[in-house]
Amino acid sequence: MNRHLTRRWFCVVAYAAAMAWVEAAVVFYLRKMVNRIEPYQATPLPEFGGIGPTEMARELATLIMLLTVGWLAGGTRRARLGYCLLAFGVWDIFYYVFLKLITGWPSSVWNWDLLFLLPLPWWGPVLAPVAIALLLILWGTAVTQFEGAKAGDSRRSWTLAAAGAGIALYVFMVDAIRVAGQGGGAIRNVLPEQFNWPLFLVGFVLMAAPVFEVWRKIRFASADGIPATLCQ
Numbered sequence: 001m002n003r004h005l006t007r008r009w010f011c012v013v014a015y016a017a018a019m020a021w022v023e024a025a026v027v028f029y030l031r032k033m034v035n036r037i038e039p040y041q042a043t044p045l046p047e048f049g050g051i052g053p054t055e056m057a058r059e060l061a062t063l064i065m066l067l068t069v070g071w072l073a074g075g076t077r078r079a080r081l082g083y084c085l086l087a088f089g090v091w092d093i094f095y096y097v098f099l100k101l102i103t104g105w106p107s108s109v110w111n112w113d114l115l116f117l118l119p120l121p122w123w124g125p126v127l128a129p130v131a132i133a134l135l136l137i138l139w140g141t142a143v144t145q146f147e148g149a150k151a152g153d154s155r156r157s158w159t160l161a162a163a164g165a166g167i168a169l170y171v172f173m174v175d176a177i178r179v180a181g182q183g184g185g186a187i188r189n190v191l192p193e194q195f196n197w198p199l200f201l202v203g204f205v206l207m208a209a210p211v212f213e214v215w216r217k218i219r220f221a222s223a224d225g226i227p228a229t230l231c232q
Helices: 003-033 051-073 077-103 127-145 155-182 184-189 197-207 209-223
Strands: 112-116 122-125
Touching (some): 003 077, 051 077, 122 155, 127 197, 155 184, 155 197
16 A cells, blocks of 8 residues: 555544544534534524524535645545545544534434535434445545546446435435425424435435446456556
C-alpha cells in the first residue's frame, strides 16, 4: 500500500470523526434545550428562540466543511470527490455512534430520526442514512486508494446513482412535501407514520451502481496483476 495515501485516508477519517463528535454534541445541546432527545415525538421542531435559521445555516456550513476537506485531500477532481464522500460517510456513521454514547439514543437502527432540514425536513429510520453512508465510504476509499479504480466511472452508473439519490430524497421528504402547502407550522409538526422501504431499496440499489462498478474494476485489475495502490 502507498503509505502517503494511507496516511491521507486516515487523516480524512480522523477529521470526519472529530466533526461527528462536534455535531453530536451540538445536537445534544439543542435537543436538551427543547426536550427532544428522542426526536420522534409531538411537535418535533418547536419554535425556540429563533434557532431554526441558525440551525439550517449550521447544516449548510457542515456540508461546506466536508467539501473543503475533500478538495484539500485529493490531487484530482475524482479523488477530491472520493475524499469528500468518504468524509461524509464517516461523519454520518460516527455521529450516531457518538450520539448514542452521549445520550443513549438511538436505542435501535430502526428509530426514526430527523435527518436534515434543507430544503424540507428529512425523516427516516437511522438505518437508512447509515446504509447510504456505507456506500459513500466504499466508493470514496476505492477511488482514492486503488490503482484499479483510476479509470473514470461510466455515465450510466452515475445516471443510475443520481436517479437513486432522487428517489431516496423523495422517501425522506415525502411527509414534509405532503403538508408543504399548509405552511411552516405544518411542516415543523409533521410526523411520518411509515417509511417506504421498498421504494428506498430501489433507490439504494441504483445509488450503489458506481460502487459496484469501481470495485469490479479493482477486482479485475488485481487479477491482471496491476499494482493495488493509486499514485495521484
